[in-house]
Amino acid sequence: MSEKLNPIIAPTVAETPEGISGQGFFATSIEKAVGLARKNSLWPLPFATSCCGIEFMATMASHYDLARFGSERLSFSPRQSDLLMVMGTVAKKMGPVLREIYIQMAEPKWVIAVGACAASGGIFDTYSVLQGIDRVIPVDVYVPGCPPRPEQIINGILKIQDLVGNESLRRRNSKEYEDLMKKYNIE
Amino acid sequence: MYQIDPERNRLVVDKLKGQFNEAIEKHEVLADMLCISVKKEVIRHCLQYLRDDKDLQFNFLTTLCGMHYPETNQLGVVYHLHSFVNNHRIRVKTATQISDPTFPSATTLWPSANWMERETYDFFGIQFGDHPNLQRILNVDDMTDFPLRKDFPLEDQTREDKDDSMFGR
Numbered sequence: 001m002s003e004k005l006n007p008i009i010a011p012t013v014a015e016t017p018e019g020i021s022g023q024g025f026f027a028t029s030i031e032k033a034v035g036l037a038r039k040n041s042l043w044p045l046p047f048a049t050s051c052c053g054i055e056f057m058a059t060m061a062s063h064y065d066l067a068r069f070g071s072e073r074l075s076f077s078p079r080q081s082d083l084l085m086v087m088g089t090v091a092k093k094m095g096p097v098l099r100e101i102y103i104q105m106a107e108p109k110w111v112i113a114v115g116a117c118a119a120s121g122g123i124f125d126t127y128s129v130l131q132g133i134d135r136v137i138p139v140d141v142y143v144p145g146c147p148p149r150p151e152q153i154i155n156g157i158l159k160i161q162d163l164v165g166n167e168s169l170r171r172r173n174s175k176e177y178e179d180l181m182k183k184y185n186i187e
Numbered sequence: 188m189y190q191i192d193p194e195r196n197r198l199v200v201d202k203l204k205g206q207f208n209e210a211i212e213k214h215e216v217l218a219d220m221l222c223i224s225v226k227k228e229v230i231r232h233c234l235q236y237l238r239d240d241k242d243l244q245f246n247f248l249t250t251l252c253g254m255h256y257p258e259t260n261q262l263g264v265v266y267h268l269h270s271f272v273n274n275h276r277i278r279v280k281t282a283t284q285i286s287d288p289t290f291p292s293a294t295t296l297w298p299s300a301n302w303m304e305r306e307t308y309d310f311f312g313i314q315f316g317d318h319p320n321l322q323r324i325l326n327v328d329d330m331t332d333f334p335l336r337k338d339f340p341l342e343d344q345t346r347e348d349k350d351d352s353m354f355g356r
Contacts, residue, residue, distance in 0.1 A: 092327045124347075125342045127334045129328065 023031075029167050038082070038108070039165035040070035041156070045081035045105070047087030047098065052115035052147040057086050059150040068156055078104040083160060084133050084137075090130045091119040102137040103186060110164065112156050113139045116146045138180055157178050195275045196221040199243060206236055230264075230281045231291040237268060237279070238296055243271040248268040248297035251304065253311030254282070257337040262313055281307045294316040310335035 005035050010140065017036055019028030044066075048056055075081035078101045090098055113133050116122035119142045121131035133139060140163055143156035145167070171177055181187070199221060200214050210233070216222040226231050237245040245268035262346035263282035269275070283290065292315040293300035304315045305324040312333035315321055323330065330340055344350075 036315050099298065121343065121346070125330070127330075127339070127343060127344070129344055179337065 001144065006170075025032055028175070034036035034169060035165040035167060038167075039161040042071045042110075042160070042164065043059060043072050043073055043075040043081045044083040044085050044157075045075050045078055045101070047084060047086045047088075047101065049090060049094070050117065051113075052118065055147045056085065056114065056153060059083075061151045064125045064150040064154060066154065066157065069154070069161065071157065078102075079106060081105060082109060082164075083112045086118045086133050087114040089124055090133055090136075091120065091128055092130050093128075094129050094135045098133060098186075099136045099186075108164075108167070110140045110160055111137060112143065112160055114137065114142045114153055114156065115146060115148055116141045121142065122146060137186075138184060191219045192218070192275060195273060195279075199223075199275075201232065202235070202240065202243065205279045211339060216315055217278075220259075220276055220278055222280065224280045224282075227281050227283050227290065230279075231293075234266065234279065234296055234299075237282055242269060245275075245277070248293065248303075249276070250297050251293065251300055253307040253309065253313050253350060254280075254337065255285075255311060256282070256334045260285045262311060264290055264307065264313060266293065285329075288312055289314045289316055291316050294318055309333075310337065 003043075011034075014036060016026070017028050017032035019026055019032070022025070031125050038147075046053065046056055048054075060063060077082070084102060084105060085099065102109070111133075113119045117124060117129070119139075121129050123146070125131070128137065141156050141159045143152050145152050148156075188302035196216065200223070203223065203225075207225070207229050210226040210229040211223060212226060215222055237243050240325045243290075247269040249269045251264065251266050254265060255261075256263065261282045263280055264286050266279040268277050268279060281290070287301050288311075290313060292304060294304065294315075295317070301319070302324060304318055305321060306315075306319055307313050308315065308318075309326050310333055322328075326334070
């Protein structure tokens with residue numbers, strides 16, 4: 001009795017949000033429309049420092065093809081990207097660099113920590129390695145694994161898409177968000 | 188290919204003993220390489236002599252690094268010297284009490300010692316007196332510990348999520 005694993009299949013057409021439709025028109029809230037647009041056009045910025053970065057390359061390449069999920073275009077400038085993907089061990093000396101990159105990204109921005117090292121320091125429980133990037137910048141989704149397989153990374157991106165699609169337009173102006181940034185000493 | 192040369196080794200030991208006498212504490216062949224222990228007071232002159240003597244000509248400093256002996260409370264420095272002229276390699280060791288971790292800098296003899304001494308300072312806290320720019324090179328600047336000393340804890344002390352019972356401790 002072998003149960004077949006469900007392959008991750010990208011929807012060919014983005015799911016329609018709740019709304020009222022009739023002949024020739026569709027009405028929904030601006031929040032849902034913006035969420036729909038944002039979640040299906042994420043520009044990721046890869047911050048790949050070790051083996052998780054290799055898995056990410058596989059994720060981007062033709063076999064797994066992250067482009068199916070709307071992340072066709074990688075951005076190598078933080079100023080143009082929406083999603084910071086931190087993949088790999090981050091040394092303590094790299095911490096300020098990572099923080100600077102996060103600050104340079106324009107709002108709205110999301111962060112995904114891929115792999116055990118980015119999430120917690122992983123096996124490198126030592127003086128030179130940052131014990132999880134959430135000590136320097138806020139993280140939205142953690143992908144466990146050492147390194148995670150491309151399917152797991154895609155799953156992490158889908159989780160980010162859920163967050164992006166359902167985010168309130170006012171979240172970035174809220175007190176909670178301000179407090180979160182203050183916690184990380186980011187203005 | 189490098190081969191051990193007992194005659195050359197003997198020549199180095201004899202010349203050093205002739206020059207520095209009882210300041211040469213010990214000499215032995217370890218792992219195919221002559222290893223000489225020298226008193227800290229003469230290490231600068233000893234290295235200079237090894238470099239400048241016509242028969243020896245150790246013109247290249249292969250590497251340099253620190254040592255820590257917690258059982259005797261000593262810090263040490265080991266120099267790996269290489270004579271291109273004679274195709275001969277030796278190690279020179281010197282030690283000091285941990286309460287006074289100072290050595291003369293070898294940068295005046297071999298400029299390549301600059302970064303190696305910074306690294307040794309970074310990891311062992313050894314002060315090289317007349318080094319031109321003795322500051323941390325590999326670790327973060329605001330670090331206060333010297334992580335390669337044996338009494339430095341192996342695991343990161345800032346981590347709170349490690350439950351000892353889960354790790355069999």
